[in-house]
Amino acid sequence: MAKKKVKKSLSSITNDKNRNIINPKSLKPQQTRQIIRRFHVLQKNKHSIITKLQKSNTSIDLDNYDDIKQNKIYQVEFNNFKIAKKHANNEIYKIDVTLNEIELIKILAKIDSEIEQRGGIKIYQSASNQGQTNKRGGDSSKKLIEWLKTSKYETKLKEDLNALEIGCLSPYNNISTSKIFKSIIRIDLNSQDPLILQQNFMERPLPTTENEKFNLISCSLVLNFVPSHEKRGEMLIRITKFLKSPNKGKLSSLFLVLPLPCIKNSRYFDNDKLLEIMNSLGFKQNYIYEAKKVAYWLFDWNGKVSKNIKFNKKELHSGSTRNNFCITIN
Known part of the structure; x- marks a missing residue:
């Protein structure tokens, strides 16, 4: 007599195994x-x-x-x-x-x-x-390396440089293979690789010396994942505390990537508002590129953060189909 197939039940909340339905x-x-x-x-x-x-x-x-x-x-x-x-x-x-x-x-x-x-x-x-493989358009850091290799940054790349990758998914991306950076710290909330430190950037200890800071910080498709507009503002402020002083022409830059709808289809936000916020934090936009689905920026930091910065949530564009992405600083 053939054995009856037992239908597997969904695991309970106390079961350690996830109910994966996707390979x-x-x-x-x-x-x-x-x-x-x-x-x-x-x-x-x-x-x-x-x-x-x-x-x-x-x-x-x-x-x-x-x-x-x-x-x-x-x-x-x-x-x-x-x-x-x-x-x-x-x-x-x-x-x-x-x-x-x-x-x-x-x-x-x-x-x-x-x-x-x-x-x-x-x-x-x-x-x-x-989504970041070469077959699907390549990783976002390809655009960063392209910009860093322009004449604008030629003199800044002659010294030993270090970088911090927030939300790193692969230790073999263009940042790692470019040979521009002598050392790279890679962090992610849920690391899937031993070369990536499992860490929340907002809980990373603040640098106590200049040597613990970075010439470049990459924040690619991370800021949009922060769950509230207030926390996004806090994250941008915190990033300035991890950048090296730009004195004597040293590299002190932020590579930022956001989904394009954040600046093209938000009722509370656009690129002009982003630049207002970034300028108040001491950032100057050197490059911007808008692809079909994402936008890329390379900002240089002047080391000066304005005092009493305040950016509230305010409707800039009306429309029922717009999203609610926003960054505020209070």
Whole structure:
């Protein structure tokens, strides 16, 4: 008598194995774009919910995420939630002021469940990494090296230089293979390579000496991933504290990459606003390039950050189809 096939059940919240439904080695270009966009949306919604819960009188310890996961309402929603088979049918999480604590916890559980069922941070990073292969346009640092090799930077490249890569996905990109930098520190929130240090830039200890600072900082497709406009401003300010003094013509630069819609289709932000913020932090735009989906900048730092900087969230462009990307400094 033939054995009956046992249908595998979805792993519970206490199971260590993720419910991966995607093979990271066989991602197609359209899949990588869908995964990256969806992951950004989920992380943004998750941050909004936690922020709202922090403002409420909840008894849940939000500093200990395991405390949230032990909530019975959370567990039921987490285990019962099933993701849509097609991205077009993805759940739309509407988070507004009318939601109470229980409703917020339910949505949070669904978001966490969806992230796990889609393979978690590893699938997102695999999609991002594959999107940077030469077959799919190459990594963003190719444009940086192209700019650094122009006559404008010729004299600045004669000394020993170091670099910090924030959100590094591969230790074999153009920054590493260009031979411009004598030393490179690579960091990422979820490192997938032993040559990349697993570290949150916002928690990296501040430099205490000039030798601990960097001639160049690469921040490629990282700032847009920061979940709030206030934190993005804080990150830009923090970057200035890690750059070497530009005295005597030394290289002190920031390579920045953002999705093109951040400056082309935001109701609160555009390139002019970005330049206002960057100028107040002591940055001068040397190069800019807008590709089909991303924008690249190379800024030189003059070492002077203006005092009492303030940039609020203010509508610049109207339209129902615009996104809410923004950077603020208070």
